Amino acid sequence: MRVVIAEDNALLREGMVLLLNSAGHEVVAVASSGPEVLPALLEHRPDAAVLDVRMPPGFRDEGLRAALAARREMPGLPVLVLSQYVEETYAAELLADGASGLGYLLKDRVARVEEFLDALERVVAGGTALDPEVVKELMTRRRDDPVDSLTPREREVLHLMAEGRDNATIARTLVVSERAVSKHIGNVFAKLGLPPSDSGHRRVLAVLAYLNKGATGQGESADRR
Numbered sequence: 001m002r003v004v005i006a007e008d009n010a011l012l013r014e015g016m017v018l019l020l021n022s023a024g025h026e027v028v029a030v031a032s033s034g035p036e037v038l039p040a041l042l043e044h045r046p047d048a049a050v051l052d053v054r055m056p057p058g059f060r061d062e063g064l065r066a067a068l069a070a071r072r073e074m075p076g077l078p079v080l081v082l083s084q085y086v087e088e089t090y091a092a093e094l095l096a097d098g099a100s101g102l103g104y105l106l107k108d109r110v111a112r113v114e115e116f117l118d119a120l121e122r123v124v125a126g127g128t129a130l131d132p133e134v135v136k137e138l139m140t141r142r143r144d145d146p147v148d149s150l151t152p153r154e155r156e157v158l159h160l161m162a163e164g165r166d167n168a169t170i171a172r173t174l175v176v177s178e179r180a181v182s183k184h185i186g187n188v189f190a191k192l193g194l195p196p197s198d199s200g201h202r203r204v205l206a207v208l209a210y211l212n213k214g215a216t217g218q219g220e221s222a223d224r225r
Helices: 010-022 034-044 062-073 088-096 113-124 132-138 152-163 167-174 178-192 200-212
Strands: 002-006 026-031 048-052 079-083 102-106 128-130
Touching: 002 010, 002 034, 010 026, 010 113, 026 034, 034 048, 034 062, 048 062, 048 113, 062 079, 079 113, 102 113, 102 132, 113 128, 128 132, 128 152, 132 152, 152 167, 152 178, 167 178
Parallel strands: 002 026, 002 048, 048 079, 079 102, 102 128
Antiparallel strands: none
16 A cells, blocks of 8 residues: 655654555655645545644644645545544544544554554555544543443443454454344444444444544443553
């Protein structure tokens, strides 16, 4: 895949370049400041963009703004956003633009090579890749919500669904059968008032659409880490 990287930290930026190249991907351009990002994306039209949230000159939300602008210019552009911390306002704003082909990871995930590459590939395939800590923040911002009616196990399943995990992965993670996972998913959709679907991608989009509705985020999520 062809990738554009936007990251002001030279060490991390070059590390990602080497990592992606060694995995067989092509880094077609790098950007070290906010104003450089959109021109690079429009010029190279990559398969994916990996963007830092805070970049020069203001170190506020330059990377996020570039991501939103790029998706307006190139609808459906897969974007994987990196952040040093869980910045739930930025995460919610990005997801409000549409959940398909989007990821939001904490930077320490980059050091976990397989997790990082898996997240990027899921985003390019049109799925989602949300850091578990980001999901937790989004799900704990408001208490008066239908998520409060979910059992602890159903919350764990919803948590993993929002990360973009499929049924088999959820079953392995929770050490249960896939049939049990399907049953929990059916319960989750029934309690949230969302129609169940056999499509893993549609299922994740539905969950994220629910998380983004209103103030985004719901009752306490079970922390499995």
